[in-house]
Amino acid sequence: MESNASYTSLVAVGDSFTEGMSDLLPDGSYRGWADVLAVRLAVRRPGFRYANLAVRGKLIGQIVDEQVDAAAAMGADVITLVGGLNDTLRPKCDMGMVRGRLEEAVERLAPSCRRLVLMRSPGRNGPVMERFRPRMEELFSLVDELAARHGASVVDLYGAPALGDPRLWDVDRLHLTPDGHRRVAEAVWQTLGLPPENDWRTPLPASIPPKWAIRRVDDLRFARQHLMPWIGRRLTGRSSGDGRTGAQYSAEQGRAFWVTPEDSRAPGPVATWRRVDAPPPS
Numbered sequence: 575m576e577s578n579a580s581y582t583s584l585v586a587v588g589d590s591f592t593e594g595m596s597d598l599l600p601d602g603s604y605r606g607w608a609d610v611l612a613v614r615l616a617v618r619r620p621g622f623r624y625a626n627l628a629v630r631g632k633l634i635g636q637i638v639d640e641q642v643d644a645a646a647a648m649g650a651d652v653i654t655l656v657g658g659l660n661d662t663l664r665p666k667c668d669m670g671m672v673r674g675r676l677e678e679a680v681e682r683l684a685p686s687c688r689r690l691v692l693m694r695s696p697g698r699n700g701p702v703m704e705r706f707r708p709r710m711e712e713l714f715s716l717v718d719e720l721a722a723r724h725g726a727s728v729v730d731l732y733g734a735p736a737l738g739d740p741r742l743w744d745v746d747r748l749h750l751t752p753d754g755h756r757r758v759a760e761a762v763w764q765t766l767g768l769p770p771e772n773d774w775r776t777p778l779p780a781s782i783p784p785k786w787a788i789r790r791v792d793d794l795r796f797a798r799q800h801l802m803p804w805i806g807r808r809l810t811g812r813s814s815g816d817g818r819t820g821a822q823y824s825a826e827q828g829r830a831f832w833v834t835p836e837d838s839r840a841p842g843p844v845a846t847w848r849r850v851d852a853p854p855p856s
Contacts, residue, residue: 579766579767579768580618580619581615581618581619581622581651581652581688581689581766582619582621582622582623582651583622583623583624583648583649583650583651583652583832584608584611584612584615584622584623584624584625584650584651584652584653584654585624585625585626585627585645585648585650585652585653585654585687585830586608586612586624586625586626586627586628586653586654587627587628587637587641587642587645587653587654587655587656587657587679587683588628588632588637588641588654588655588656588657589628589629589630589631589632589637589656589657589659589660590628590629590630590631590748590749591606591628591656591659591695591749591750592606592607592608592626592628592654592656593606593626593628593629593630593820593821594606594607594608594609594626594628594755595630595744595748595749596744596746596749596750596751597750597751597752597755599843599845601845603845605752605755605843605844606755607750607755607756607757607758607759607762608626608628608654608759609624609626609843609844610755610756610759611759611762611763612624612626612844613835613841613842613843613844614759614763616834616835616838616841617838617839617841618768619838620838621834621838622834622835622838623650623832623833623834623850624822624832624833624834624844624847625645625648625650625820625821625822625823625830625831625832625833626820626821626822626844627641627644627645627820627821627822627823627830628641628656628820629641629818629819629820630818631660632657632660633657633660633661634657634658634660634661634671634672634675634676634679635671635675637655637657637675637679638657638675638678638679641820641823642678642679642682642683643682644823644829644830645683645686645830646682646683646686646687647686647829647830648686648830648832649686649687650686650687650688651687651688651689652687652688652689652690652691652766653683653686653687653689653690653691654690654691654692654693654762655679655680655683655690655691655692656692656693656695657676657679658672658675658676658713659695659710659713662706662709662710662712662713663706667709669709669712669713672713672716673716676713676716676717676720677716677720680692680720680721680723680724680726681724684724684725684726689726689727689766690724690725690726690727691726691727691728691729691762691765691766692717692720692721692726692727692728692729693717693728693729693730693731694714694717694718694728694729694730694731694732694733695710695714695731695732696731696732696734696737696738696750696754696758697710697732697737697738698738698740698743698748699738699739699740710732714732727765727766728765729758729761729762729765731758731761734761734774734775735775735777736757736774736775736776736777736778737750737754737757737758739777739778741778742754742757742778756774757774758774760772760774761774821844822849831849831850831851832849832850832851833847833848833849833850834847834848834850835847835848836848
């Protein structure tokens with residue numbers, strides 16, 4: 575382990591998982607594992623820079639078309655790429671297309687950074703997971719293959735049973751709780767060769783399962799508030815990310831920008847960091 579490893583910059587690429595849903599802050603913004611990781615890295619390196627380009631609801635083709643070139647142009651020490659899972663959760667999924675676009679992303683990002691980090695995403699235990707498991711595992715096999723081919727690192731969240739615990743998932747059953755995001759940040763931290771602060775794989779304490787009636791009420795609330803709107807967007811071709819850009823991406827300028835803390839000793843939330851423009855792509 576490179577306990578003295580130091581990184582000057584981080585760019586995060588992906589969908590809602592990397593954007594930070596459902597780690598909601600009081601001001602209505604999301605934090606998530608990537609922001610948590612950036613704050614921890616900033617403490618180790620004065621002048622650390624960060625850009626999160628991830629947008630909720632994005633499919634792998636959209637991630638490649640809208641984020642990858644911007645990320646590659648920044649010359650970051652570390653780039654994280656998580657994508658393709660939204661594709662596998664669609665009723666119809668062209669896995670050949672997913673493979674091709676993910677290969678394209680890795681081929682463009684790997685030479686542009688010091689460390690490219692890929693992930694085998696976590697999956698919430700339950701019947702929905704079982705339905706889509708074969709596609710997910712096909713995606714994760716591709717992640718392993720691409721990492722070996724291009725010298726990227728892989729964070730195996732899927733192989734950690736603790737992250738399948740429903741208690742680490744928000745009420746929408748699609749996104750991690752703040753505790754879940756903290757665990758992912760620690761997993762990436764350790765993958766980067768930094769000294770562990772805790773064991774992110776530790777199972778939650780045993781608890782008494784909720785009664786049947788409570789589970790049914792939760793199921794009905796989930797269907798009304800989350801499942802039906804999700805189905806409605808699929809049927810109408812809409813996405814929760816329509817009209818959105820990454821937190822550190824300027825649609826007006828057509829490029830990403832950095833943020834950096836005023837004081838690396840007390841960096842505070844990423845939302846309080848100041849903007850530092852990246853040079854335009856050559």
